[in-house]
Amino acid sequence: MNCIIKxxxxxxxxxxxxxxxxAQSDSxxxxxxxxxxxxxxxxxxxxxxxxxxxxxxxxxxxxxAINDKKIFLLDGQPVTTGLPQQAADGSEVFEVFxxxxxxxxxxxxxxIPKLLPVSSLEQISISRSDRLLMIPxxxxxxxxxxxxxxxxxxxxxxxxxxxxxxxxxxxxxxxxEKDKEALTAGKEILFQLELEQAKSETVAKAYIDSLDSNxxxxxxxxxxxxxxxxxxxxxxxxxxxxxxxxxxxxGRIQKAQNLFSGISLGSILILIALGLAxxxxxxxxxxxxxxxxxxxxxxxxxxxxxxxxxxLGIKSDLFFFVSLPVSFLIAGVFGLILEKLVIRHLYSxxxxxxxxxxxxxxxxxxxARSIFGDLTAVKAPSFLAGGYQVMPHLILPYNRLFIIxxxxxxxxxxxxxxxxxxLGIQIRAVxxxxxxxxxxxxxxRKVDAITFFLGxxxxxxxxxxxxxxxxxxxxxxxxxxxxxxxxxxxxxVGKIAGAILSGLGxxxxxxxxxxxxxxxxxxxxxxALIVIFLQFKPRGxxxxxxxxxxx
Amino acid sequence: xxKTKDLRFYLAFLVLFAVLLPLGNLTGLVSNNTISLxxxxxxxxxAALGVDLIWGYTGILSMxxxxxxxxxxxxxxxxIVMKGASANGTGIPDFMVWNQVNSLPFFWVPFQxxxxxxxxxxxxxxxxxxxxxxxxxxxxxxxxxxxxxTQALALAMWLLFLRNETMLGGTNGLTDFKSLLGxxxxxxxxxxxxxxxxxxxxxxxxxxxxxxxxxxxxxVLQAIRDSESxxxxxxxxxxxxxLAIFIAGALLAAFAGMLYAxxxxxxxxxxxxxxxxxxxxxxxxxxxxxxxxxxxxxxxVVNFLYSICxxxxxxxxxxxxxxxxxxxxxxxDKGFLGMIEKIxxxxxxxxxxxxxxxEQQVV
Numbered sequence: 001m002n003c004i005i006k007x008x009x010x011x012x013x014x015x016x017x018x019x020x021x022x023a024q025s026d027s028x029x030x031x032x033x034x035x036x037x038x039x040x041x042x043x044x045x046x047x048x049x050x051x052x053x054x055x056x057x058x059x060x061x062x063x064x065a066i067n068d069k070k071i072f073l074l075d076g077q078p079v080t081t082g083l084p085q086q087a088a089d090g091s092e093v094f095e096v097f098x099x100x101x102x103x104x105x106x107x108x109x110x111x112i113p114k115l116l117p118v119s120s121l122e123q124i125s126i127s128r129s130d131r132l133l134m135i136p137x138x139x140x141x142x143x144x145x146x147x148x149x150x151x152x153x154x155x156x157x158x159x160x161x162x163x164x165x166x167x168x169x170x171x172x173x174x175x176x177e178k179d180k181e182a183l184t185a186g187k188e189i190l191f192q193l194e195l196e197q198a199k200s201e202t203v204a205k206a207y208i209d210s211l212d213s214n215x216x217x218x219x220x221x222x223x224x225x226x227x228x229x230x231x232x233x234x235x236x237x238x239x240x241x242x243x244x245x246x247x248x249x250x251g252r253i254q255k256a257q258n259l260f261s262g263i264s265l266g267s268i269l270i271l272i273a274l275g276l277a278x279x280x281x282x283x284x285x286x287x288x289x290x291x292x293x294x295x296x297x298x299x300x301x302x303x304x305x306x307x308x309x310x311x312l313g314i315k316s317d318l319f320f321f322v323s324l325p326v327s328f329l330i331a332g333v334f335g336l337i338l339e340k341l342v343i344r345h346l347y348s349x350x351x352x353x354x355x356x357x358x359x360x361x362x363x364x365x366x367x368a369r370s371i372f373g374d375l376t377a378v379k380a381p382s383f384l385a386g387g388y389q390v391m392p393h394l395i396l397p398y399n400r401l402f403i404i405x406x407x408x409x410x411x412x413x414x415x416x417x418x419x420x421x422x423l424g425i426q427i428r429a430v431x432x433x434x435x436x437x438x439x440x441x442x443x444x445r446k447v448d449a450i451t452f453f454l455g456x457x458x459x460x461x462x463x464x465x466x467x468x469x470x471x472x473x474x475x476x477x478x479x480x481x482x483x484x485x486x487x488x489x490x491x492x493v494g495k496i497a498g499a500i501l502s503g504l505g506x507x508x509x510x511x512x513x514x515x516x517x518x519x520x521x522x523x524x525x526x527x528a529l530i531v532i533f534l535q536f537k538p539r540g541x542x543x544x545x546x547x548x549x550x551x
Numbered sequence: 552x553x554k555t556k557d558l559r560f561y562l563a564f565l566v567l568f569a570v571l572l573p574l575g576n577l578t579g580l581v582s583n584n585t586i587s588l589x590x591x592x593x594x595x596x597x598a599a600l601g602v603d604l605i606w607g608y609t610g611i612l613s614m615x616x617x618x619x620x621x622x623x624x625x626x627x628x629x630x631i632v633m634k635g636a637s638a639n640g641t642g643i644p645d646f647m648v649w650n651q652v653n654s655l656p657f658f659w660v661p662f663q664x665x666x667x668x669x670x671x672x673x674x675x676x677x678x679x680x681x682x683x684x685x686x687x688x689x690x691x692x693x694x695x696x697x698x699x700x701t702q703a704l705a706l707a708m709w710l711l712f713l714r715n716e717t718m719l720g721g722t723n724g725l726t727d728f729k730s731l732l733g734x735x736x737x738x739x740x741x742x743x744x745x746x747x748x749x750x751x752x753x754x755x756x757x758x759x760x761x762x763x764x765x766x767x768x769x770x771v772l773q774a775i776r777d778s779e780s781x782x783x784x785x786x787x788x789x790x791x792x793x794l795a796i797f798i799a800g801a802l803l804a805a806f807a808g809m810l811y812a813x814x815x816x817x818x819x820x821x822x823x824x825x826x827x828x829x830x831x832x833x834x835x836x837x838x839x840x841x842x843x844x845x846x847x848x849x850x851x852v853v854n855f856l857y858s859i860c861x862x863x864x865x866x867x868x869x870x871x872x873x874x875x876x877x878x879x880x881x882x883x884d885k886g887f888l889g890m891i892e893k894i895x896x897x898x899x900x901x902x903x904x905x906x907x908x909x910e911q912q913v914v
Contacts, residue, residue, distance in 0.1 A: 286695050345881050350695045351612050352880050355836055358829055359876020366869035482706045482825065485699040520710040527707045531686055531700065538690040 028059060032100055035066075036078055036124060045130050052137045057173040061103040064141040067134055071099075072121035079106060085115060093117050140169050143186075148179035155186045156218075167193050188216030195226060204235035212242050215393070220246050253394050258511050264400040266507025267407035270500055271462035272480055273487035274414060275455030277499040280488060282431045282451050283347050286354040289338065289361040290484070291477020293456040295368060296334055297327035297463025298472045302378050317381035324464055331460020332453040339452040347448070361477070368474040378467035399468040406465055410458065411500060417454075418496065427451055490530055492540025501541055506530075560844070568593075568750055576743055583739045587814050588858060590746035593753040594811035596850040599834045600753075600760050601803030603846035607835060608764055609796050610776030612698040615705040617827035619676040619801040621712070623808030624818040626672030628725040629662040631736075631813065635729045637663070645727070646720050656718045665732060672809050673802055680801035681794065688793045693779065705825050712820040724819030731813050742814070749810045753847070756803055760843050763799070772796055804831075833872075837879050839886030848887055 034047035048066075051059050065071040065080035072079050074096060082095035082105070093115040096106045105113040134141075142154035170190050177183045191211045198204035208226070211219050220243055227240040276290050304323035308316075338360060346353040384402055387395040418424040426447050429437040438444045459477075466476065487506055491498025506526060513522035537543070572589065575581035598620050605613050636644045643655055661667045687700060715721040734741045763769050771792055774782045783789045812818045821827070830853075838849020853875075860868045883890050 280695075286698070342877055342881065351698065352884075354612070354695065354698060355829075355833065356877050356880040358833075359873040359880070361873075362869045362876070363873035366866075366873070370866060478825075482699075482703050486703055489696055489699050520707075520714055523710055524707045527700075527703050530703070531683075534692055534696075534700075535686060535690045538692060538696075 028054070028056060029100065032059070032062060032078065035126075036073070044126070045133060048130055048133050052134055055137060055140065055169040055172070057140075057143060057169065057176055058101055060141050060143060060173070061097070062099040063134055063137065064145065065099055066126055067131060067138065067141060069126075069131075071124050071126070072096075072118075073124060074106065074116075074121055078124075079121065081118065081121075087115065087117075091117060096121070140173070143170075143173040148182045151177070151179070151182045152185045155182065155189050167197070184214055184216045187214050188219060188222070192222045195222075195230075198232070198235070201232050201234040204230070204232050205238050208235065208239050208242055212246070220250065250393070253391075254515065256394055258515050259508070260396055260400070262508030262511035263504065264404055264507070265511055266504040267404045268462065268466065269480070269484055269487050269507050270503035271403075271407050271410060271465065272459055272484040273491070273499045273503050274411065274496065275458035276484055277488045277491065277495065278414075278418075278427070279452060279455040280350075281495070282427060283343070283448055284350050284353075285343055285346065286350050286357070286485075287343075287455075288354055288357040288481065289364060290357075290456070290459055291479075291481035292361045292364040292368075293331040293335055293459035293477070294463035294466065294480065295364070295472075295474060295477040296331045297460030298378070298467050298476060299368060299372060299376075299463075300327040300330045300460065301464045301467045302372070302376055302472050305378055317383055320381045324461065327460040327464040328457040329460075331463065332457030335456020335459075336449060336453045338456075339449055343452065344445075344448075365474045365478070372472075372474070374473065376472045378472060380468050384468060403465045403468065406461070410461060411496070414454075414458070415496060423447075423450065486526075486530055490533065490540055492542040495540070495542040498540055498542040565754075569747070573743060573747065576739075583742050586746045587742045590742070590749045590814050591811055592851050592854045593746075593749040594807040594814070595831075595834065595854055596847045597749075597753050597756045597807035597810070598804045598831055599838070599846040599850035600756050600843060601800035601807075602831050602835045603840060603843060604760055604763070604772075604796055604803070605800040606832060607840035607842070607846065608769065608776060609772045609793060610779075611693065611793060611797065612695075612701075612832065613797065613800065614698050614702040614825065614828045614832065615708070616800065616804045616831045617823045618705050618708050619680065619804035620808040620811070620827075620831075621818065621820070621823035622676040622679070623672045623805030624812035624822065625719060625725065625808075626662065626668050626675070626805075627731075627809045628728065628812045628818045629659060629719075630665055630668035631728045631731055632725050633659065633663050634731075635727065638729070644725075646723065646725075647718065650715055652718065659718070669809070673805055676801045676805040677798050680798045684794045684797040685790075688790045688797075702825050702828070705823065705828050709820050709824045712823065720819075722820065724817060724821070725812075726817040726819075728813060728816045736813055736816065745810070745814050749814070752806065752810055756806070757843060757847065760803075764843065768792070768795075830872075833876055835886075837875060837886050839888030842885075842888050845886050845888040852887060 028051070031047040031051050034043050035051070038044035038047070051063065061080070062071075062078060065078070068080070070080045072081070078099045079096045080099055082097055084092045084094055087093040094117070095113050096116055098104050098106055108114045139154070139157055142150050145151050145154065167190065170186065170193065174183065174186045174190060177186055188211065191207050191214060195204060195207040195211070198207055208223065211222060223239045223243045223246070227236050227243060230236045230239065272290070272294060275293075276287065279285055279287055279290075301320070301323040304326055305319045308319035308322070338357075342356055342360060343353065346356060380399060384399045387397040388401065389395050416424075418427060426437070426442050427450075429440075429442055430444050430447050434444055437447075463476075470476070483506065484503075487499055487503045490506065491500075491502035509529065510522055510526055513525050516522075568589065572581055572586065576583065576586045598616060601619075602613070602616050605611050605616075632644045639645075643652065644659075647655075661671060683704065687697060692700060711717055712719055713722055719725070728736050730736055731741075734744075736742075764772070771782065771787055774787075775789055775792060779789055808818075831850075834849040834853050835846045836849070837853055838847070839845025853872075856871070857868065860871055879886060885892075
């Protein structure tokens with residue numbers, strides 16, 4: 001009698017679950033039914049063992065749920081829970097996923113994923129001894145994980161495990177694979193396993209070619225291993241050739257990547273050094289607080305974001321476009337205040353101005369720390385996430401591209417301002433000869449103030465851009481200030497072209513040297529190079545000529 | 552007049568620090584902590600003398616003095632750590648064992664001997680200052696350029712010392728100092744002894760520097776400060792003078808660092824970052840640049856203020872320091888010393904004018 005009921009239950013489940021399944025997986029659904037509603041004392045263990053030995057990738061989500069002790073029943077179907085979320089009343093609810101035959105979220109009638117509290121699900125407890133039966137298949141379970149990153153890791157763990165039984169499981173899993181990156185990673189492992197098994201040279205060479213064209217993360221390593229410890233002589237040679245080709249290609253890609261990060265670092269340095277160079281050239285002011293205007297720009301961006309999201313409730317990327325001009329203005333206004341209060345009294349006394357502005361920077365950093373705390377971050381706008389893929393393994397992140405673009409625009413605007421506007425000609429006149437310009441009716445004080453506003457504003461803009469690639473911390477300005485001073489020194493005082501050229505040069509050299517040595521040694525080498533450079537060009541790349549150059 | 556005033560000043564200084572404080576310590580009125588604190592201030596004052604020689608008298612703004620200071624400090628610290636390690640029987644300092652270093656790096660070997668450690672502690676900074684200074688002064692880098700380049704040097708060296716693979720203790724620096732020449736560094740008598748040595752060192756450094764700036768050599772330095780090109784037109788080899796004073800400043804800083812390390816019991820790269828160097832310059836600026844007394848006064852006062860402020864209102868020290876920087880540079884070009892002279896000068900003038908009026912009335 002008891003037996004009949006259980007049989008009936010099993011058939012029912014088979015009907016519920018296996019609606020779309022083929023004849024082969026019909027028996028799989030029966031086994032799943034046995035696990036959920038065991039008809040006999042040992043039926044659950046037997047069914048589990050059978051499922052494990054079959055190693056069907058479609059059952060992996062189900063088995064993984066058992067392994068994680070997160071298997072529940074919902075309307076008679078096995079389900080598992082996803083990440084916890086906050087319900088409207090503050091309680092914890094979960095997204096619910098169906099497990100077999102497909103791992104999909106359970107939808108309500110509107111087609112939106114259902115969110116349920118754990119209490120509304122019926123947990124199935126499966127004994128530890130039963131769970132231990134799954135040990136042979138554990139490495140594979142994550143192959144069906146909904147997160148592609150986890151799947152890539154799971155594929156990676158199968159590397160170098162020469163076991164022919166894995167091939168069928170792996171190829172089954174790959175048939176279900178949708179994600180492009182995970183597919184590449186998985187195929188790499190599959191080809192590697194096949195290569196190990198290959199009996200004839202042609203087959204081995206074919207797999208080497210497949211590995212090459214698949215071009216995954218570890219392809220060089222795999223081929224290298226094969227070239228030293230493979231079984232077939234001809235194929236070993238072929239693999240070695242491929243390794244040299246690949247390494248050459250990777251070297252070139254690495255170079256391109258270095259070039260790109262050098263340009264991107266250089267453009268940040270240019271953004272910072274531009275304001276510094278103009279101000280120093282004009283007024284002989286070494287502004288150690290320049291980095292703090294960068295910090296102000298970054299915090300302005302942070303505040304604008306807070307304002308948009310928390311107060312106005314606008315959750316779009318609009319805030320970033322608003323914060324660009326706002327951070328320019330705010331940093332500029334702070335610069336203006338500093339100019340009026342302190343700098344004004346220190347014109348043409350560079351060493352004194354250096355010390356006074358150092359004091360100002362101490363105050364500003366401490367002020368930021370007491371207002372904002374130690375670490376805040378701006379969430380980068382989503383349209384700048386990701387990168388432009390030039391070719392496999394060469395991705396240019398959008399945020400860095402954006403910074404490069406911004407630098408080009410800002411530099412062009414500054415150029416136009418300096419060389420094509422009335423203000424520009426006044427600034428250049430005061431830079432060349434302050435008293436003569438004053439005699440000819442240029443209001444030097446006003447020009448000073450405007451220049452300082454512009455210089456600080458440029459730093460603020462740089463700070464706004466910096467939020468894209470790093471955290472917002474009170475002493476973020478000091479990280480870059482020494483470097484940007486080096487840019488000014490190398491470029492020649494008050495020269496835009498000099499700042500651009502040396503900014504790019506220093507950024508590029510830093511990244512190139514960093515790729516050869518550690519970052520620190522790169523920095524030491526850069527310093528040595530600059531000192532050597534100054535032996536030949538003591539007044540920078542573009543020194544003033546003629547009488548201006550004299551003391 | 553000036554000389555007797557100076558003498559009175561020195562006498563007051565010596566009575567206070569060489570007699571009263573040690574006596575107070577022996578009778579238990581002054582805590583050991585205070586003694587060792589002032590001992591450290593004297594070290595800072597010695598380094599400040601170096602800054603004043605370079606910046607105040609020669610007009611070269613060097614922003615890497617803290618690096619030289621640390622070179623001296625590290626050499627003594629390395630010796631103490633080595634002694635501690637050989638007492639343990641391992642022969643290799645603890646932090647290296649933690650980093651899986653099994654044999655002593657070659658540059659640690661000489662520091663097993665105290666004499667060599669002392670010599671190297673002075674020789675390395677001097678050699679460094681010579682090489683770096685030679686290339687910088689040769690290309691006639693000066694003023695702001697010099698400040699920036701030396702700042703970059705300080706930054707680069709700081710980064711280098713932060714690394715673990717340079718075998719200098721990384722971020723944690725060198726610590727756990729037990730004994731120096733067989734004397735336990737934690738005993739009050741040794742602390743007092745180090746205090747007195749630092750005081751003697753400060754006095755010695757002061758009088759040597761005084762001799763230097765009063766000599767013809769010192770006059771040339773001031774001539775370079777006031778107009779470098781004119782000095783070179785009168786056939787002085789400016790490069791040699793600048794190089795010599797740069798090395799002298801580095802030596803003073805290193806000497807100070809050597810006295811400093813055993814008194815604090817720890818030396819970390821944090822002592823040599825850019826900020827530490829700028830602070831050294833600030834002591835001199837606040838005390839009064841171009842006056843040796845000013846440098847000593849500035850270093851002592853600022854550090855004394857620092858210990859008071861950090862215990863009373865810990866968050867606001869940077870505000871206070873920042874405002875001090877700005878106000879001094881803007882309004883008290885000659886620092887505390889200038890301020891004192893102005894005030895006492897004003898009082899003196901008034902006194903004399905009162906006298907005159909009184910005399911007139913008598914007549």
